[in-house]
Amino acid sequence: MHRYLYKLNERFQLICIAVVVGIFAALASVALNRGLVQVSEWLGHFRGNWYAFVFPAVGAALSSIFLHHVVKDYGGHGVPEVIYSISRRGGLLRLRSSYSRLVACLLTIASGGSAGPEAPVVISGASIGSNIGTFFRLKDRQRIVTVECGAAAAIAAIFNAPVTGIVFTLEAIAGEWSPTHLIPVSIASVVATEVSRILQGNQIPFESRLFHISNWDMAACIGLAVLSALVSISLMRMLRRFSGRFKSLPGLPWMRAAMGGTLVGLMGLVLPHVLGEGYEVIRTIIEEEFSSGMLLAGVVLTAKMAATALTIGSGGSGGLFAPCLVIGSLTGLFFHQVLDTAMPAIDWAGQSYFGLLGMAGVISGVLQAPMTGVFLVVEITGSYQVLLSVVLVAVISVTVSQFFEPSSVYHQELVARGELVKPRTDRHILSNLNMMEVLETDCHIVRPTMRLKELVDIVRRSHRNYFPVEDPESGDFLGMVHLDDIRSYLFDPYLQDTVLVEQVMESNVETVSLDDDLERVFEIFDRTGAWSLPVVQDGKFLGLISKATILDHYRKELLVNEES
Amino acid sequence: MLTIDQAAKLLGMPKATVMRWVRQGKLPTREVEGQTFIPQEDLVRWARKRNIFLHREVLPAGGKRSSKPESLSVIVERGGIFFGVKGRTPTEVLRRSAQLIPLPPEIDKNFIADLLIQREKLASTGIGKGVAIPHPRYPLESLEVPALITTCFLAEPVDFKAIDGKPVFVLFVLLSSTTKLHLHYLSRLSFCLREPEFVTMLSECKKPDDLLRLLKEKEAAMDDA
Amino acid sequence: MKKQLLHVFRNTPFGREVLMQSVYFCRKTDTLLRVYIPRYRQFLMYFQYEIATIDLDKSFLRDPDTAREHAEQIILAGGLKPSFITPKRHTASTLPDVPVDFDYMTCPRSISDLSTKISLGHLGPKVRVIIRNAHFPVLIPTPVYKEWKSVTVFFGGSHNARKAMKVGAELAAITGLPMYVFTQAEDRPRQYYEHSLLEGGFGDLLEERRFEWLFFEKGDFKINLYHVPHDSLVVVGAYGHGVIKEVLFGSVLEEIQTVLPNNMVIVGPEVQI
Structure with missing residues (x-):
């Protein structure tokens, strides 16, 4: 009897802490989201001026200075640090990580840098989870769970997508599915989504209409999957190359960030689509309002990839999640335009459908986490109708991507340092x-x-x-x-x-x-x-x-x- | 409540490992004034569930059975020394001897006799010079008694098919709880028997005290060496 | 298993004094000296409940080419063999994790701030973080090289003081130096302290009079501190976690370290014995 009580106790204890972590991580998410909106709006007034191209440079430089000189946080882009902490450090994360990346990424993205707010939110959430766990004097094994709760809650809150939070955490961060992890993580995810809904309302970010999916579309999915895998691979390689290039440049980190920012700013003068997190682009594609030809779609796609690699590679602060979605939707759009030109006789399901699949394809390919891609797309578009095609695209994309790039973008850095230790393995x-x-x-x-x-x-x-x-x-x-x-x-x-x-x-x-x-x-x-x-x-x-x-x-x- | 040091001894692991387990939250712990303790009952339950062996003998209290070897004379005295044990075949004398072993009443002496006879059938325990050391095939782990040697001088020599063919005049029945102890006593006994004069004196023993004195002298010489 | 001491080397004249202190400690106590020469501005130490982020001032990184050479010279001159640590793990590529599985660590009174702040009465915030979290005692040496000829333990009867007692007794035993125990009785009879020693398993120490008891029933604590031999290694426990405990009880350590110019070993609350 006592034994069951003890076990129940521990689980119950974790669930209670998961609730607390969920609330705080959601607050961090909402704060960042609100901040982004406010600052972007304010900067929007000046966007039309000729000097607007320096905004990303100033933002990136400020964010670099903030990280290196104000809070003295020399960590990387977030998610790899969380994975490292979970797999090798018993979930310990520093308190300063819970806000440092938030501020840094706010500066980078709001000024126009091409990056996403998700990775910073993940590390904030994770750090909040870790420190709350420590506050309750949890040991490593339980603290790991609270860190995962934090990460899941952050993702769930920022996308208003509870299942994505759970799946992303278990698939891309924890690397294992076990009930001890699943239950508290789910709770935190649900709580965080609820908090975010209370504060920001319950809306599906990119609501899509109903599609008419024919067999032709299903066949075309395979082509799109391969294309999005190739896009993922080139994005990962570009990132690596750019960040290697920038590291070898002389000068202080903030100068490099400023340089990358300037280049992005210049690109933004011609193609404003590449700036910022880019959710506007997704929205127009999903709503089938992106009226451009095949060529323009291809150019915007390449430009966005380059801008992302420049922003993040030069030392700007932010994640890959949002850019991947944008790039994915552009890939889908491009693919649709190609299909439309090549085989105009067939009635395709539309750019919205392909854009949506492209998002799943690229996200899965870059993170090498198929389920995350599937649930994310389904949840943020509210379209369960496409489930079949999405699964198909995600799975094929991951397979192709893994063939060329053995480890995901989050794992690359850790693999290079020899620090990737998956749970329950011999190395572990x-x-x-x-x-x-x-x-x-x-x-x-x-x-x-x-x-x-x-x-x-x-x-x-x-x-x-x-x-x-x-x-x-x-x-x-x-x-x-x-x-x-x-x-x-x-x-x-x-x-x-x-x-x-x-x-x-x-x-x-x-x-x-x-x-x-x-x-x-x-x-x-x-x-x-x-x-x-x-x-x-x-x-x-x-x-x-x-x-x-x-x-x-x-x-x-x-x-x-x-x-x- | 156990300290980390005690828990490490109980688990038979280095302190560093136990400290890491505590840090990783793999052991049930309790904190008192900043010092980490491991509740003993929790640890026992934890270990049982995971099939982890605990070295209970290091516990100050619960250690009922000591695994430390005792001296020969002590366990010979415990086992008792008997003269004029009758019988004409090894099986007969072994049955009689088994009845003489001082064991708690709940232990079936016929069972012990069966074990001895079974072992005897595999190979003679007669080690020559008229001495046999009957013992069961496996150490009696379930036996909650300390090791003992029951000495039986036979009424008339019996042929045990010993290596040197000499009929046996004395039995040392050895019961112990572990193989290690068993080998320890066996090697001590055989060391004594190696010397011809010891055997001669053995054959002249008339009283239990004679044998005990003899063993004590011999052991003192052995420990000095 | 030989014990190990961690030392973070600062390539300055002041750093030399500190390293000499570590060398002396290691030689006296037969401890393996492991030296870390920082290559980045920051390093992390992962303790059980907290990550200590140690920001170094520039003087630590000054002239890295000669740092190793200097450290080797000092260690060899002290009769030990140099042994350097290269952190294997990194939280980020420029953020090394220094391992924490040591038995002692040497900290100057302040790690992260400029050396001008190193004076009596000042314990840097990072040093406090280490003391609060470390499962090993921390050696805080005097700013100038000073040998010690005895070991003095501060014993106030508490659980933490017993830890300090244990560490001190071990040090005295290994070094073979005379041991003093300093007790300022706070309205409690001597029996209370004797009982606490017995309970802590120091009965034989007490019976065999293996230490000289500097027992003060009255007088001002700070004034009585004068009786601590000037060339003694002081072993003192630091108390509890949490702000309240620190405010209420932390003052003993504070007072000792503001008044005594001795080499000190601080036994933190997480030290497990």
Whole structure:
């Protein structure tokens, strides 16, 4: 009875905290949203002037200065930091992260930079979740859940899309679906959506009309899926290239951001569609009011991709979510115009339909999270009718995208640093264990000048096969004696008196240091076929590390990780 | 309530690991004045659910059974020394001897006898020089009694098919709860028996005290060495 | 397992003094000295409940080419072998995470602020964050290199003071130095403190008189502090979490560290014994 009470307690406790996290994360979302509207409106009065092209530059520079010099937050663009925190740091996030990116992205986007408010909101929500968890003195395992709650709540509140919040968090951030995570995350998501509805009203952001979907349209979906996958891939590559280019430039970060901003501003003079989060573009496409030919659609599409890569690559603050949606809808529009020109005889379901599918395709391709794409599009357009086509596009797009880009845009950075550790994998367990924990120190240390006879005495008393040899004066590690190597002459009474330890020791042994991680240790185990390795730090022998002990720890770790 | 140190010993894991488990929220904990404690009942329940072994013997109280080896003379005295045990075949003497072992009444002595006879059939426990060390095949883990050796001098020598073919005149029936203890006592006993004069003196024993004195002397010599 | 001490090296004359203190501590206590030479303006330490963000002033990053060389010279001169830490993990590419699995850490009185602020009575905010969160004791050395010949533990009978007692007794045992225990009785009889020691498992220490008890029943605390030997390593516990506790009880640590110019080991509330 007591056991059930305890379990119930913990779950109940998490659910209560999830509610609190949901409320606060939603407030952060709403605040950013309102801020964006206000500042954009205010800046809108000056938009027509010739000097408007410097706005994105000033905004980006200010946001960079704010991040680096005011709050001193050197983190990246948000989501990778949240994933890192969940997978390797028990969900710890700094309090300053809960507002720093919000302000920075407000400056970037409102001034016209091509980026989205979602990633900053995610890290804010996550940080709010983390700090609320810490406030209640939750341990890592539960705190991870509150962080996920925060992220889900933020997404749910900003899009007025509760299911997307849940799915995005579990698919793209947590990387695992388990009831312990699902329940609190869902609660937070629902609460956040509700709060956002109370404060901003319940509207579907891009309400679409009813479509008439023929078999031709379904067939065309496959083409659109491939196209949107290609767009995703080129967007990811452009981002990487631009950000590499900008990093190699001299000067302070804010100068680089200003430069990127200027370029975006200049593009905006010609094509105002590329500026800002770009939800206006989506709206016109969904409402079938975007009257442009194939060529113009293609140009706007390319320009928007370039603007996004410039804004984010140069150090502006913001996420990829919104630009991906815009690019996706433009891709769909472009595809529709191509179809319309090539096969005018067929009555296509319209640019709205394809724009919608394109959004799902690109979002899924870039995040490599098909379900997120599906639910996001369905929820923000309120159109369950297209579900079938959306799933098809999203799944194909992810498959193609994964073929060329093995990891999603959020994971890339972590993969490059070797920090991507998915839950419940071998790496996850190994990264948890650290050298100090598996170190065995009950070793018999021998001197190089010992006779074999004395070694035999030690062997008799010891239960090990490996004996480290140390210099008695300096205490330096010299080598190892492995019992298997000397067994044949160990009991020869003649040799026992004449042979010294240093003559039988292996001095050229592979060693590991305390800072090595177990992955490297296993590499050496595999390469050398050894069962034990000496741990040597700065020439001093500290202990042995053996496969047997690691197995024991590994198994315990698996057992301990079991839920319930 | 256990401290982290105690919990680490109980789990047989390094303190660093247990501290990490606490931090990760994998262990049931309670905080008192900023110090983390692990409630013992919660830990036991937690471990049982996950099939994790606990080294209960490190607990100061609950340790009923000590796994530390005792001296030979102590366990020989515990097992009792008997003279003139009758019987003409190994099975007969083993049945008689089993009845002599001082065990709590709830343990069926015939069951013990069966175990001894079963083992004897596999291979003779006669180790030569007229001595046999009958024991069950597996250590009696379920037996909630400390290790003991029951010594039975036989009324007349019995052929145990020992390695040297000599008929056996004395049995040392060894019961213990772990293999490790079993081997420990066995090696001590065989060390004593290695010397011919010990065996000679053994054959001249007339009273329990004679044997105990003999063992004590021998063990003292062994520990000095 | 050998214990390890973390030291963040600052490549300035002041940093040299601090490193010499760490070297001395490690040599005395047979501890492995691990040095981190910062390469970025900020680093993070992930403690159990909080991330300590350590912003460094420019003097830490000054002349990185000579930093390693200087540190090596100081450590070798002190008779130890240099051992440097390269953070393996990063929260962001320019934001390294310094590991926290150490047994001690050396902090100057202030890490992030300019060294001009380093004076008695000033504990930098980052140092406070570390003390509050660390599961290891923090060594706060004097601004100028100073050796110590004894260990003095401040013992006020509380649970936290027992932690300090344990750390201090260990240090005294390892170094073989004489040990003093300083107690300012606050309207409580001596038996109360003796009982607390017994309860904390220091019975044998008490019986064998392995320390000299500087026991003050009256007099001003600050004045009595004069009796702490000048060349003693002071071990003192820091109390509780939360603002209220800090305001009510935190003052003992404050007073000690404003008055005593000794090397200090502060045993924070998260230290687990």
